[in-house]
Amino acid sequence: MGHDKLVHIDDLSFSKYIKAKEIELKIEDIADAIREDFHDKYPMLLVVMNGAFIYAADLIRKLDFACELNFIRIKSYHGTRSTGKVDIFMPPNIDFKNRHVIIIEDIIDTGTTMSAFIPELEKCNPASISISSILVKPEAHVHEIDIRYPGFIIPNKFVVGYGLDYNGKGRNLQDIYQLAE
Numbered sequence: 001m002g003h004d005k006l007v008h009i010d011d012l013s014f015s016k017y018i019k020a021k022e023i024e025l026k027i028e029d030i031a032d033a034i035r036e037d038f039h040d041k042y043p044m045l046l047v048v049m050n051g052a053f054i055y056a057a058d059l060i061r062k063l064d065f066a067c068e069l070n071f072i073r074i075k076s077y078h079g080t081r082s083t084g085k086v087d088i089f090m091p092p093n094i095d096f097k098n099r100h101v102i103i104i105e106d107i108i109d110t111g112t113t114m115s116a117f118i119p120e121l122e123k124c125n126p127a128s129i130s131i132s133s134i135l136v137k138p139e140a141h142v143h144e145i146d147i148r149y150p151g152f153i154i155p156n157k158f159v160v161g162y163g164l165d166y167n168g169k170g171r172n173l174q175d176i177y178q179l180a181e
Contacts, residue, residue, distance in 0.1 A: 007177050009166045014159075014177035018152060023134070023162060023176065024058070030132055030149045031062035034102065037130075039065040043100040046121075048113070049073045050171070051106030054163035055134045055151075059104065070094050074113050086116040096124035102149075105133035106163045109156070111143030135159065135176070154178075 006013045034043075047056040049071050060069060073089040101121065108114060114131060121129055132149035139156040160166045161173030170177070 006180055007160075007170070007173065009160060009169045012158075012166060013180040014161075014166075014170075015180045016175050017154075017159060017178040018162075018176040020162075020174040023151075026134070026151050027055070027058050028062060030151060031059060033149055034059075034132070035063060035065060038067070038100055038102070041100045041127075042066050042068065043102050044068040044070060044094075044096070045102050045104050047071045047104045048106070051163045051165065052104045052134075054171070055106055056104045059132070068099075072117075074117055086113055088117055088120060096121065096126040098125065098127045100128045101126045101130070103129065103131045105131060107135040107137065107159070108133045108145055108147055109137040109140035111141045111145040114145050115143035134162070135164075152176075 006015055008014075045056060045060060045067055047053060047069065050073070053071075056069070060067065070091065072091070075087045075089075103114070103117075103121075105114070108131070118129060130148040131145065132151075133147055134151035136147055136150045136153050137156050138153060158166070158179040159176055160170035161176045163171050164176070165171045
């Protein structure tokens with residue numbers, strides 16, 4: 001692969017991995033599945049910031065039925081590695097009781113974030129909890145996480161773009177890039 005195709009962020013180089021058009025088509029499929037299951041249930045999309053905001057924006061515009069949107073922050077990353085420690089920041093005024101909650105994630109790798117968050121959410125007595133993540137890394141899973149609406153299943157390589165960052169940079173890339181060999 002020619003070096004003109006690489007994107008450089010700080011000390012790392014990344015090569016294009018999933019094109020914006022492929023992402024758009026995948027989101028249409030996910031939106032169709034969510035519509036099928038929830039079009040008459042007024043679901044709450046719970047977007048995990050900061051990484052999932054672009055995916056959430058693209059997804060919600062494809063959902064042609066009533067749904068609510070809320071944002072939470074769950075922090076568990078430093079650089080390219082998951083720290084294993086999870087901090088949850090949730091607006092205090094969200095009522096989850098009897099609501100169908102769809103958690104919108106950018107990536108599920110170890111599953112540590114969701115395994116910490118879901119028990120907290122269950123205490124709020126929602127009607128159901130589903131997860132959609134545009135990227136899933138099964139090889140990295142250390143927790144069993146049921147991802148009802150997965151996007152792309154990818155190998156255990158570090159990725160940036162489409163909302164995902166490296167040291168705060170790269171979220172604005174339209175395509176998804178993976179760490180170059």
